Amino acid sequence: MPVMASNRALGAGVLASALLVAASSCGGRGEPLSNKSRLWVPLPVLDAGSDYCLTQTDCESSDRCEPRRCVENRCVAEPVLCDDGDPCTDDSCNSGSGECVFEPLTADRDGDGYPPPRPGFSRLDPTACGSDCDDSSAQSFPGNAEVCDGLDNDCDGVVDNGARFIADPSRVIDLASDAITASTGGIAYSDASYGVVFSQQTADARNMQTTFASIPPDGVQTPTPVPIALVPNDTFAGPIVWTGQFFASVWEDRRDDDYEIYFNRLNPAGQKLDPDRRLTQAPGFSLRPSISFDGVSELRVAWDDRRDGTGYSIVYGQRLTLAGEPIAANGALTPMELEAISPVLASGEQRLGMAFMAARVGQPRVVAFRSFAHDFSDPSDIVVLSGGNAAQQSMVFNEGPSGGRFIAAWHVEDERGIPGASIHGTIVSEAGDIVAPERPLTEPADFARSHALLPLGDRVILFWAQSVDGRYDIHARELSADLEPLGPASRVTQVMTQAYGPAVAVGRQGQIGVLFHANVPESGRQHVFFTSLACAAAQGPN
Amino acid sequence: MVDTPQCDPLAEETGCAEGEACYPFVIYPTGPCGVERYGAWCTPAGDGRQGDSCARGGCAPGHVCVSTGEGTECVQLCALSIDQSLCPAGLLCLPIDIEGFGGCL
Numbered sequence: 098m099p100v101m102a103s104n105r106a107l108g109a110g111v112l113a114s115a116l117l118v119a120a121s122s123c124g125g126r127g128e129p130l131s132n133k134s135r136l137w138v139p140l141p142v143l144d145a146g147s148d149y150c151l152t153q154t155d156c157e158s159s160d161r162c163e164p165r166r167c168v169e170n171r172c173v174a175e176p177v178l179c180d181d182g183d184p185c186t187d188d189s190c191n192s193g194s195g196e197c198v199f200e201p202l203t204a205d206r207d208g209d210g211y212p213p214p215r216p217g218f219s220r221l222d223p224t225a226c227g228s229d230c231d232d233s234s235a236q237s238f239p240g241n242a243e244v245c246d247g248l249d250n251d252c253d254g255v256v257d258n259g260a261r262f263i264a265d266p267s268r269v270i271d272l273a274s275d276a277i278t279a280s281t282g283g284i285a286y287s288d289a290s291y292g293v294v295f296s297q298q299t300a301d302a303r304n305m306q307t308t309f310a311s312i313p314p315d316g317v318q319t320p321t322p323v324p325i326a327l328v329p330n331d332t333f334a335g336p337i338v339w340t341g342q343f344f345a346s347v348w349e350d351r352r353d354d355d356y357e358i359y360f361n362r363l364n365p366a367g368q369k370l371d372p373d374r375r376l377t378q379a380p381g382f383s384l385r386p387s388i389s390f391d392g393v394s395e396l397r398v399a400w401d402d403r404r405d406g407t408g409y410s411i412v413y414g415q416r417l418t419l420a421g422e423p424i425a426a427n428g429a430l431t432p433m434e435l436e437a438i439s440p441v442l443a444s445g446e447q448r449l450g451m452a453f454m455a456a457r458v459g460q461p462r463v464v465a466f467r468s469f470a471h472d473f474s475d476p477s478d479i480v481v482l483s484g485g486n487a488a489q490q491s492m493v494f495n496e497g498p499s500g501g502r503f504i505a506a507w508h509v510e511d512e513r514g515i516p517g518a519s520i521h522g523t524i525v526s527e528a529g530d531i532v533a534p535e536r537p538l539t540e541p542a543d544f545a546r547s548h549a550l551l552p553l554g555d556r557v558i559l560f561w562a563q564s565v566d567g568r569y570d571i572h573a574r575e576l577s578a579d580l581e582p583l584g585p586a587s588r589v590t591q592v593m594t595q596a597y598g599p600a601v602a603v604g605r606q607g608q609i610g611v612l613f614h615a616n617v618p619e620s621g622r623q624h625v626f627f628t629s630l631a632c633a634a635a636q637g638p639n
Numbered sequence: 640m641v642d643t644p645q646c647d648p649l650a651e652e653t654g655c656a657e658g659e660a661c662y663p664f665v666i667y668p669t670g671p672c673g674v675e676r677y678g679a680w681c682t683p684a685g686d687g688r689q690g691d692s693c694a695r696g697g698c699a700p701g702h703v704c705v706s707t708g709e710g711t712e713c714v715q716l717c718a719l720s721i722d723q724s725l726c727p728a729g730l731l732c733l734p735i736d737i738e739g740f741g742g743c744l
Contacts, residue, residue: 278734329668331736439708513690515729544729
C-alpha cells in the first residue's frame with residue numbers, strides 16, 4: 098500500500114527533511130511513530146503529488162498498461178508503448194493483460210482479401226488503408242475480372258463495362274395482388290435476391306401496411322409478401338439498402354398516434370432481426386426518411402419533421418451502428434431559418450451528400466444540397482441546384498474512373514403542382530461545388546415526373562415516368578457521367594397504365610430490377626409491380 | 640371500420656350547409672387491437688385550391704390537406720379506382736391515408 102497519506106500531509110510548498118514512518122515490518126504502516134521506539138528512516142524531499150514507495154509492492158497498479166517501478170522511493174510510471182509502425186492499425190494496450198493490440202483500421206468484411214478505405218478517404222488514397230470499392234461483395238476487388246453482374250468487379254469505377262440493358266415490358270409481376278391499393282417504397286439487391294418494400298392495404302387490414310417481398314433474380318415468380326410493421330395504424334414504406342449482411346429499411350409509422358420514423362434490419366427473406374426501432378420522438382409528423390450505408394460500419398438516416406415549433410419542417414439525421422443501435426441523438430442537418438423537406442442521402446467517397454427541397458418564406462421551392470463528414474459533422478454551405486418550383490428530387494453518388502461526384506435530378510412543376518415536360522439534373526462535387534449547371538435530361542413530353550438514377554460509373558441510367566396522351570409510362574435513358582445523352586429513351590413499361598414512381602437496383606446477373614406503381618388494367622386498382630431489364634452484353638475481362 | 644359519414648366529399652351536393660364543405664377524416668386506433676375509422680363531416684369551407692399551402696387556411700370544397708414532398712398543400716380529392724381523368728392533366732389520383740380516397744398528386 099503506498100504511503101500517499103503521508104505525502105499529502107506535507108502539503109504543497111512545505112519543505113521537510115525527513116518524514117517518520119514505520120517500516121513495513123512494524124505493522125501499522127504509514128502511522129507516525131515515536132522516535133524513541135522505532136528506527137528513523139531518512140527520506141528525500143518530495144514534491145506534492147508524487148508517489149512515495151519503500152518497496153515495489155507499494156507501486157502496484159491494476160492497470161497493466163501503466164506499470165510502476167519503485168525507484169529511489171518514488172513510484173515511476175513505465176507505460177507500455179504500443180506502436181507497430183503500421184499507420185493502418187489502431188494501436189492500443191489491453192489494461193488487463195498489458196499486451197499490445199493492433200486493430201486494423203478497416204476490416205475486410207466480404208472476405209475478398211481487400212479491405213475498404215477508411216471512412217472519408219478515397220480508395221485511391223495511399224493512406225486510406227484499403228482499396229476495395231465494394232466491401233459488401235467478394236466479387237468486387239482491384240484486379241478482378243469484370244462480368245455483367247451489376248458490380249464494379251475490377252474497381253475501375255465502372256459497373257458492367259460496356260453492357261447494354263434491354264427492357265421486356267411484358268415481364269411484369271404484381272407484388273400486391275391482394276391489395277385494395279398499394280404504393281411503392283424501395284428496392285435493393287442482396288447477394289441472391291431483390292428485397293423490395295412497399296405499402297399496401299388489403300381487405301384483412303384496413304390500414305396501409307409496410308410490406309417486404311423477396312424477388313428471385315429472374316423476377317418471374319410472384320413472391321409472398323411479408324408484413325413488416327404489424328400495427329393497426331398506417332405505415333408507409335421508405336427506402337431499403339443492402340449492407341452485405343442484411344437489408345436495412347426505414348419507414349413512416351403512425352402506431353404512436355403520430356407519424357414517426359422506424360427502422361429495422363431484415364434478412365434476405367424479410368424476417369426482422371430486431372424489434373422495430375423508433376428513431377424519432379418528435380411532436381408532429383416525422384416523414385420522408387432516407388437511408389444510406391457507408392459501405393463499412395454505419396447507416397445514416399435523414400428525414401424531415403416539425404419538432405421545433407417553427408411551423409415548418411427541417412431535416413434531422415440519425416447515425417446507426419450495423420447492429421441497429423443509435424449513435425448519439427437526432428441532430429438537425431439544416432438551419433432553422435429554412436424550410437427543408439424530403440432529404441435524400443448518398444454516401445460519397447469522402448463526404449456524405451444530402452439533397453433536399455428548400456424554401457424560404459414566400460420564395461419558390463428549390464433543390465438544395467449540402468455535404469457532411471460521414472458522421473454528419475462539418476456541414477458544407479448549402480448550395481441551390483435548381484431553379485424555382487422544383488419537385489421530387491433524387492440523388493446518387495456516381496464513382497467514375499476519374500473520381501466520384503453526386504448527380505441530382507428533379508422535375509419542375511407549376512403552382513398547382515402540374516409537372517413540366519422534362520426531368521432536370523445537375524452534377525455536384527463532394528465539397529458542394531456545382532460541376533455542371535442544371536439541364537434537361539429528357540426530351541420534352543406532355544409531362545415528366547418521378548424518377549430514379551442508377552449510377553454505373555462511366556454512365557448513369559435515368560428512369561422516369563412521362564405522359565403522352567394522358568398515359569404515364571416508365572422510360573429509361575443512358576446518360577454519360579457528365580449527363581450527356583448516350584442514346585434515345587426506351588420504354589420500360591407498356592402493359593400497365595399510369596406507371597410511375599420507379600425505384601431501381603441492379604441484380605447479380607446484371608439485370609436491373611424496377612419497382613413501380615401502376616393501375617391494374619382490369620380493376621383500375623393501384624398496385625405495385627416489378628419488372629427488370631436484362632444485361633444484354635458484358636465486356637470480358639479487362 | 641367506417642363511421643357513418645355525415646356527408647359525401649366527392650358529391651356535387653354534399654349535404655352540408657351553406658358556407659360549409661364536406662371533408663374526410665380518419666381516427667387512428669390507440670391500441671394494438673383497434674382499427675382505423677374513417678368518416679366525413681361538414682366543417683366551414685376553406686379556399687385553398689390545388690397546390691396551395693395549407694398554411695394559408697383551410698382547403699376548398701373537394702380538396703384535402705396532405706403532406707407531400709413539397710410540404711403541406713391542398714390537393715383535389717379523387718376516388719381511387721375511378722377514371723384518372725378526374726384529376727387535372729399531368730396529375731394522378733394516388734393513395735392518401737384515408738381509405739377509399741385519393742389525392743390528385
